[in-house]
Amino acid sequence: MITGKTKIIGIFGDPVEHTLSPLIHNEAFQYLGLDYCYVPFHVKKEYLKDAVFAIKALNIKGVNITVPHKEVVIQYLDEVSEEAKYIGAVNTILNNEGTLKGFNTDSQGFVLSLKDEGILIKDKKFLVLGAGGAAKAVVYGVLKEGGEVYIYNRTLSKAWATKERFNNLGLIEVVNTIDKSVTERMQVIVNATSLGLKKDDPMPLSPELLLSEHIYCDIVYPETPLMKEAEKIGCKVIGGTGMLLWQAIAAFEIWTALQAPVEIMKKTLYKVLTK
Numbered sequence: 001m002i003t004g005k006t007k008i009i010g011i012f013g014d015p016v017e018h019t020l021s022p023l024i025h026n027e028a029f030q031y032l033g034l035d036y037c038y039v040p041f042h043v044k045k046e047y048l049k050d051a052v053f054a055i056k057a058l059n060i061k062g063v064n065i066t067v068p069h070k071e072v073v074i075q076y077l078d079e080v081s082e083e084a085k086y087i088g089a090v091n092t093i094l095n096n097e098g099t100l101k102g103f104n105t106d107s108q109g110f111v112l113s114l115k116d117e118g119i120l121i122k123d124k125k126f127l128v129l130g131a132g133g134a135a136k137a138v139v140y141g142v143l144k145e146g147g148e149v150y151i152y153n154r155t156l157s158k159a160w161a162t163k164e165r166f167n168n169l170g171l172i173e174v175v176n177t178i179d180k181s182v183t184e185r186m187q188v189i190v191n192a193t194s195l196g197l198k199k200d201d202p203m204p205l206s207p208e209l210l211l212s213e214h215i216y217c218d219i220v221y222p223e224t225p226l227m228k229e230a231e232k233i234g235c236k237v238i239g240g241t242g243m244l245l246w247q248a249i250a251a252f253e254i255w256t257a258l259q260a261p262v263e264i265m266k267k268t269l270y271k272v273l274t275k
């Protein structure tokens with residue numbers, strides 16, 4: 001029931017129709033009996049500045065930011081958290097009595113999705129495929145947890161720029177080409193490219209380069225062709241659904257300052273993805 005006291009949370013994106021976030025968060029608000037409501041806002045590029053201003057003007061409590069606004073939005077905020085500054089992207093905004101602070105919970109989402117599967121990041125070697133916004137969130141999380149990053153990207157200059165960005169956080173090396181001599185040295189392989197979403201996408205890595213000892217992570221969800229191949233090979237496989245869940249949990253806790261109902265959010269997400 002919406003009342004005069006209901007706190008509004010939103011998501012700004014273009015497109016935004018496909019988002020699962022309203023489902024996950026509204027179920028969690030309802031479960032905890034919180035007077036909050038999460039709504040999608042289709043915000044086109046040219047209106048982003050106005051939309052961010054409207055967070056203050058309309059006293060919206062917080063928003064998620066999704067494609068294509070995660071990087072551009074930073075210039076309109078009053079404060080930016082340390083991880084969002086490093087990553088150069090914001091996916092969560094908190095309106096703290098008129099001060100807008102940006103966070104990046106994608107990074108925490110990736111880390112927590114591994115922890116949830118009992119995987120320790122510290123001292124493990126990660127081959128990260130991709131150097132876009134999501135890859136940078138993965139790299140930040142891995143380095144902060146004490147893992148080593150080996151980064152490969154189709155556009156090599158972006159891999160080098162990512163190394164520059166994170167150099168002072170830990171060990172990060174650029175990989176020019178991937179062959180078995182590279183993958184054999186790795187414990188975890190992460191697809192952080194956008195490949196695997198569309199039916200005719202090529203695989204981000206040849207399955208022949210995977211070993212049964214590898215942990216294979218994909219940030220694309222719910223399942224990619226390479227995840228299926230990795231399972232056949234005997235790898236431990238972690239899909240992007242966990243990252244999606246845990247970034248939402250972290251955002252929920254930023255907005256409400258309460259512990260999120262993890263099991264309810266998990267159940268809601270998996271139910272809608274297996275429909």
Ligand SMILES: NC(=O)c1ccc[n+]([C@@H]2O[C@H](COP(=O)([O-])OP(=O)(O)OC[C@H]3O[C@@H](n4cnc5c(N)ncnc54)[C@H](OP(=O)(O)O)[C@@H]3O)[C@@H](O)[C@H]2O)c1
Pocket residue numbers: 106109129130131132133134135153154155158192193194195197219220221240241243244245247
């Ligand atoms: N699970 C989650 O919670 C979560 C969170 C955030 C994002 N994601 C997913 O992560 C994916 C990437 O998002 P993003 O924001 O990082 O996108 P982005 O900034 O556009 O980056 C895309 C990356 O994919 C690479 N790529 C695209 N097409 C390629 C191709 N044909 N061959 C080789 N590499 C290719 C790009 O390489 P170039 O630099 O060479 O173009 C770049 O590294 C999306 O599918 C998104 O839905 C998932």
